Amino acid sequence: MSQPTADKANRVLLRLQNVGKTFQMGEVAVEALSDVSLDVYAGEFLVMVGPSGSGKTTILNLVGGLDSVTAGRVWFEDREITAFTPAELTRYRRETVGFIFQFYNLVPNLTACENVMVSTELSRDPMDVVEALRLVDMEDRMDHFPSQLSGGEQQRVAIARALAKKPTLLLCDEPTGSLDFATGKRVLRTLLDLKQQLGKTVVLITHNSAIAQMADRVVRLRSGQVVELHDNPQPLPPEEVVW
Amino acid sequence: MKTLDRKLLREVRGHLGMLLAVTSIIAVGVTCLVTMVSAYMNLAEAKQLYYAQCRMADFSIELKKVPLAELAPLAAMPEVAELRSRIQHSVTVDLPGVIEPISGQIYSLPDQRRPVIDDIVIRQGSYFTDRRDNEVIVNEKFAKAHRLRPGLWIRMLLNNRQQELFIVGTAISSEFVYLIGPGAIVPDDKRFGVFYMKRTYAEETFDFEGSANQVLGRLSAAAGGDSREVLRRAEDMLSSYGVFTTTPLEDQPSNKFLTQEIQGLKSFAVIIPCMFLAVAALVMNVLLGRLAQQQRIVVGTLKALGYSDLQIFRHFLKFGLIVGIAGGLIGCGLGWWLAKLLTALYGIFYQFPELHNRLHWSVLAVGMLVSAGCAALGSLRGSRAVLRLHPAEAMRPSPPRRGGAILIERIGWLWRSLGSGWRMVLRNVSRSRMRTAACIFAAAMGACVLVNGFMMQLSLGFLIDFQFQRIMRSDIDLTFNDERGRDALAEAARLPGVNRAEPTLNVACTFINGWRRKKGSITGLLSDATMTIPRDIEGRRLRIPAHGIMMSRQLAKSLGIERGDLVGVEPIKGQRRLCSVPVVEISDSYLGTAVYADIQYLSRLVDEEFAISGVQLAVDRNPVHRAALYRELKRLPAVQAVSSRADMIRNLEDILKTQSIFIAMLVLFAGIVFFGSILNASLVSLAERQREVATLRVLGYGPWQIGSLLFRESMITTILGTLLGMPLGYLMTLAIAAEYASDLFRLPVVTSPGLWILTMVLAIVFGLITHLFVQRTINKMDWLDALKMQE
Numbered sequence A: 001m002s003q004p005t006a007d008k009a010n011r012v013l014l015r016l017q018n019v020g021k022t023f024q025m026g027e028v029a030v031e032a033l034s035d036v037s038l039d040v041y042a043g044e045f046l047v048m049v050g051p052s053g054s055g056k057t058t059i060l061n062l063v064g065g066l067d068s069v070t071a072g073r074v075w076f077e078d079r080e081i082t083a084f085t086p087a088e089l090t091r092y093r094r095e096t097v098g099f100i101f102q103f104y105n106l107v108p109n110l111t112a113c114e115n116v117m118v119s120t121e122l123s124r125d126p127m128d129v130v131e132a133l134r135l136v137d138m139e140d141r142m143d144h145f146p147s148q149l150s151g152g153e154q155q156r157v158a159i160a161r162a163l164a165k166k167p168t169l170l171l172c173d174e175p176t177g178s179l180d181f182a183t184g185k186r187v188l189r190t191l192l193d194l195k196q197q198l199g200k201t202v203v204l205i206t207h208n209s210a211i212a213q214m215a216d217r218v219v220r221l222r223s224g225q226v227v228e229l230h231d232n233p234q235p236l237p238p239e240e241v242v243w
Numbered sequence B: 001m002k003t004l005d006r007k008l009l010r011e012v013r014g015h016l017g018m019l020l021a022v023t024s025i026i027a028v029g030v031t032c033l034v035t036m037v038s039a040y041m042n043l044a045e046a047k048q049l050y051y052a053q054c055r056m057a058d059f060s061i062e063l064k065k066v067p068l069a070e071l072a073p074l075a076a077m078p079e080v081a082e083l084r085s086r087i088q089h090s091v092t093v094d095l096p097g098v099i100e101p102i103s104g105q106i107y108s109l110p111d112q113r114r115p116v117i118d119d120i121v122i123r124q125g126s127y128f129t130d131r132r133d134n135e136v137i138v139n140e141k142f143a144k145a146h147r148l149r150p151g152l153w154i155r156m157l158l159n160n161r162q163q164e165l166f167i168v169g170t171a172i173s174s175e176f177v178y179l180i181g182p183g184a185i186v187p188d189d190k191r192f193g194v195f196y197m198k199r200t201y202a203e204e205t206f207d208f209e210g211s212a213n214q215v216l217g218r219l220s221a222a223a224g225g226d227s228r229e230v231l232r233r234a235e236d237m238l239s240s241y242g243v244f245t246t247t248p249l250e251d252q253p254s255n256k257f258l259t260q261e262i263q264g265l266k267s268f269a270v271i272i273p274c275m276f277l278a279v280a281a282l283v284m285n286v287l288l289g290r291l292a293q294q295q296r297i298v299v300g301t302l303k304a305l306g307y308s309d310l311q312i313f314r315h316f317l318k319f320g321l322i323v324g325i326a327g328g329l330i331g332c333g334l335g336w337w338l339a340k341l342l343t344a345l346y347g348i349f350y351q352f353p354e355l356h357n358r359l360h361w362s363v364l365a366v367g368m369l370v371s372a373g374c375a376a377l378g379s380l381r382g383s384r385a386v387l388r389l390h391p392a393e394a395m396r397p398s399p400p401r402r403g404g405a406i407l408i409e410r411i412g413w414l415w416r417s418l419g420s421g422w423r424m425v426l427r428n429v430s431r432s433r434m435r436t437a438a439c440i441f442a443a444a445m446g447a448c449v450l451v452n453g454f455m456m457q458l459s460l461g462f463l464i465d466f467q468f469q470r471i472m473r474s475d476i477d478l479t480f481n482d483e484r485g486r487d488a489l490a491e492a493a494r495l496p497g498v499n500r501a502e503p504t505l506n507v508a509c510t511f512i513n514g515w516r517r518k519k520g521s522i523t524g525l526l527s528d529a530t531m532t533i534p535r536d537i538e539g540r541r542l543r544i545p546a547h548g549i550m551m552s553r554q555l556a557k558s559l560g561i562e563r564g565d566l567v568g569v570e571p572i573k574g575q576r577r578l579c580s581v582p583v584v585e586i587s588d589s590y591l592g593t594a595v596y597a598d599i600q601y602l603s604r605l606v607d608e609e610f611a612i613s614g615v616q617l618a619v620d621r622n623p624v625h626r627a628a629l630y631r632e633l634k635r636l637p638a639v640q641a642v643s644s645r646a647d648m649i650r651n652l653e654d655i656l657k658t659q660s661i662f663i664a665m666l667v668l669f670a671g672i673v674f675f676g677s678i679l680n681a682s683l684v685s686l687a688e689r690q691r692e693v694a695t696l697r698v699l700g701y702g703p704w705q706i707g708s709l710l711f712r713e714s715m716i717t718t719i720l721g722t723l724l725g726m727p728l729g730y731l732m733t734l735a736i737a738a739e740y741a742s743d744l745f746r747l748p749v750v751t752s753p754g755l756w757i758l759t760m761v762l763a764i765v766f767g768l769i770t771h772l773f774v775q776r777t778i779n780k781m782d783w784l785d786a787l788k789m790q791e
């Protein structure tokens, strides 16, 4: 286990403490995470890298309240997520977390605008839908259905959807994973802008180490364990990242 | 409108076929429910109102003759609230232009109108007036059948004298909601009438001054609704006046038929809709299960966005509710309309002053509730599996379906002999358990209803044949108003057109076995009688014993008697000498509770040498001879009733025709259930395997080959379900027959190979028709799109 080394003045937003996750698949147990401890600071851009199957998605799901741990605890600020009731978990997801998925997961028979509305209708103080779409530069495509949009455009709609309910924490699961180089960069730029302009905390996972260059901090995972954790004093803007 | 609702509407548009399938099944269930419950309520309410309006008697006592003064102790009983005496008499009516003699029953009513027990409701004309003594009120259906109306005269043979009576009105009474002549089970408006005349005139005509031969009564609260004790005591009190029968309301023929019908309707109103609605819920479950599976990722994403399980369930629930409400509305509308039809149909056989199809809001509300509830249940069960998943889990592609060998694969030689098509089909059928189960269940319910409908039809046909071709073989039965001797038989044999005449002797009596008593009668027949042939359940002819009696199974059962036992017989007429008689044989029949004996043996039992009370005739088919015979019969004062077998058969066959309307309706409903469930299963199967289908198309399969795969799947479940449903239908018919069984009639449970074949053929035809729809979908399917789609 490696200790967090960052500046102690930073406020801890998320804390994972000896988290383990084992999937039971019939007879066999798959240990996706074992004994992971990690702090995420408010307002940082944290990138987790690791090969496919190393447990990145699992961590993100646990942190976002989509799945339950089999060992250890997770805190968000001073509240223990792992002790939440289902109703509290739902509220947590609704009010605190914004998710961005590798395959965008837009609702196929809703337009871009409606996909964002699905999220804003849940929120007490949401962003304006058009405003959210403008942030990702998609306001002129808002009446298109997902099938009429390219992958990058769909992903930007998905980002708008995550943003629109003004979450504190953005969790991005390989947001560029199914995008081409140039489109991927645009999406990354959007995410970085959000962090810088709106002060969001962004946790982004990727199997692409190059992307780590734009992070404030990098966590490296292998076989369900944190193998490396380091600060990146000079993050590169996405435009300069190459892969 | 919420965005999710928009999604919902678009999905509804995208799944119209499947929704139609489920909606139609729900609609059928609700239609049945609303139809039957409405008809039930219409009848039950009409009955209650009518009985109150006419002040229906709680019991009646039929006796030879009782002076009115002797009724005082009975009237004084605290259990008796009110008593009325009247005179009743059978009558033969001669109408101009009607060749056959018509029988009827006369009842007396007060000369001046006042409310009485078993009152009448005037339909046309008026009550008696002061202008004449010989006024008559005719029952409405008889009047209509013969175009009789107030102001006309009618000629009757009253107490051996031809009399002209003036019709003042037509009427109906709650006593005769279901009006049948003696021995009949079906109303015959034309050949049996009820005639009301003034009490004083009746007393005069039948020599009943100051006396009566029937007592009607209503119970007071003290009786606690049970008239048996009152009747038992009344019988003792009046024993010296020759009590023939005591009839509590529940045994009153019209009431018995009506009550039985209402009861039957009530059980049907529960069973059949339940069957259809259960199918609907299952099919809904399959559809929603598919929808939810298909939307796993959407569900996971919505959860990740912060939607609660409840919110997402509500979303799926709305989908179900749309179907439930649509089905409910269609069912309520259709049900209301059919209830109207059914109620009108009942109106043909059961006569009420008012029998309308009321709009029963409560029934409609229940219909809506039940359909919504069943749709909700189906949605809940269908979407539960996906809703229960952790969002993270939901977003992963669904685990591969159960693999492994299916049962048939273990039978190696069989499996190896199957082509890849059959293998795919069999794997699919055995792996999508829920869908297969739903389909089999639906087919089973459909087949059950079909078998039941066909069996009911067969049953009535069989009953007619058994009773009126095999047991009863005479063309015309005459009943005398008194017992006669041998000469009456000879006289009957000489009537024109008569080929053969056989005597009968009917002795009303009480059968006694220990504490069990039953009123009934014994029919004496010649030992070699050819016109009444008692039979056993197999239809084999039974010989009439020279000594002892032959009892019908129904009566033997209710008396707890078996073949060889002794039974106490107390004749109601004559010396009333109780004697012990051996039950030598048990006979079977579906109507009444006949008891047969040798006519000479029976005559001796009532201390006569040779008595006859009726004659059975075999007559010439020649209409000229028949007309001559009828002319003669009308002139014979001693003949009380004439019944012709041909007429009874015709009446029963009319019922068969009416019944066919129901059968047709049931076939239609069963068809819809087959259609709905097969369509749903095929479309769901198709949607689930879009990619497989696309791959097959790429490999060069044509749309008809794909269709054949699906057709084989649906045929397997349809045939399996039908095979299961057929015995179920048989059992259901058995249960219904048991429920309806009474002293009046019992439904034979009969089947024929044709019935099973027809059911199977229909099931397959329904499957074929449905497949045409499925095939159309396959032909129109954009399979290239499916190939590109990621699920």
Ligand SMILES: Nc1ncnc2c1ncn2[C@@H]1O[C@H](COP(=O)(O)OP(=O)(O)O)[C@@H](O)[C@H]1O
Pocket (backbone or CB within 6 Å): A023, A024, A025, A030, A031, A032, A050, A051, A052, A053, A054, A055, A056, A057, A058, A059, B393, B396
């Ligand atoms: N629901 C699940 N059931 C079984 N095993 C799972 C499940 N989810 C993830 N795993 C396993 O856990 C490990 C980590 O998975 P994941 O977190 O998705 O990796 P990554 O996102 O880094 O590619 C993998 O071995 C994967 O097969």
Ligand SMILES: [Mg+2]
Pocket (backbone or CB within 6 Å): A056, A057, A058, A173
């Ligand atoms: Mg992953």
